[in-house]
């Protein structure tokens with residue numbers, strides 16, 4: 001048996017990457033009968049040209065539909081489009097909930113002043129590693145590439161932040177333009193995302209987290225999604241929500257400038273949304 005990673009889907013056939021190269025395989029009858037769902041990114045066991053088993057996944061994204069994502073490269077800009085700290089916070093929480101690691105990219109850094117870039121880095125560096133990217137002169141591209149080694153990575157962020165431009169810079173291929181679908185014509189032509197081999201890892205060819213569909217059901221989940229305060233001394237109350245409770249270590253850290261106020265305010269605003277849901 002050989003271990004392999006699903007990189008793309010062609011109808012009922014799957015393309016896998018093995019140590020010996022790419023090959024096309026089909027699920028063995030038993031898997032088909034069990035209606036075992038097999039996703040791009042899945043690790044599978046191969047015998048000849050059959051998939052005989054699918055390994056348990058560590059996570060799966062809904063959009064794009066990809067399993068075992070290790071790294072989400074979240075692009076954001078200061079202008080064009082304008083930065084919303086709340087949107088960035090919402091996306092970082094969504095990433096955190098998948099269990100993938102975030103890499104935060106300040107894209108279009110060529111349009112920002114040194115002071116603005118500095119302010120961005122000091123706001124976010126406790127939340128995620130921050131890289132400055134200028135796709136115009138290529139600044140930051142190699143730093144991003146070097147993070148791919150051994151990982152499945154997906155580009156993420158709002159429309160217009162530069163995801164397609166970065167994809168092309170990294171892979172040398174044009175980015176996919178949207179999902180093909182012909183709803184209502186009786187033919188299901190929605191394309192699957194593919195994994196593109198890159199720098200010892202894989203980059204998903206379809207971006208994620210473009211929409212802000214955060215499905216948080218409780219404030220408890222939100223509490224653990226801000227790395228800024230995971231290492232602080234405990235608050236007086238073990239179940240502190242860091243809002244109005246006395247002797248809150250998070251509020252103290254914010255007041256002393258050890259946790260950026262912008263991030264704390266995003267936390268409060270997201271908490272309000274969760275509270276209303």
Ligand SMILES: Nc1nc2c(ncn2[C@@H]2O[C@H](COP(=O)(O)OP(=O)(O)O)[C@@H](O)[C@H]2O)c(=O)[nH]1
Nearest residue numbers: 108133134135136158159160161162163164165
């Ligand atoms: N100034 C500047 N413009 C960029 C940069 N990267 C992308 N753009 C421009 O931003 C626009 C949106 O980029 P695109 O890659 O399509 O964004 P996407 O919607 O996230 O895929 C295009 O006009 C790009 O030429 C950059 O680093 N600097």
Ligand SMILES: [Mg+2]
Nearest residue numbers: 163164165175
């Ligand atoms: Mg695009």
Ligand SMILES: [Zn+2]
Nearest residue numbers: 235240242248
């Ligand atoms: Zn607290």
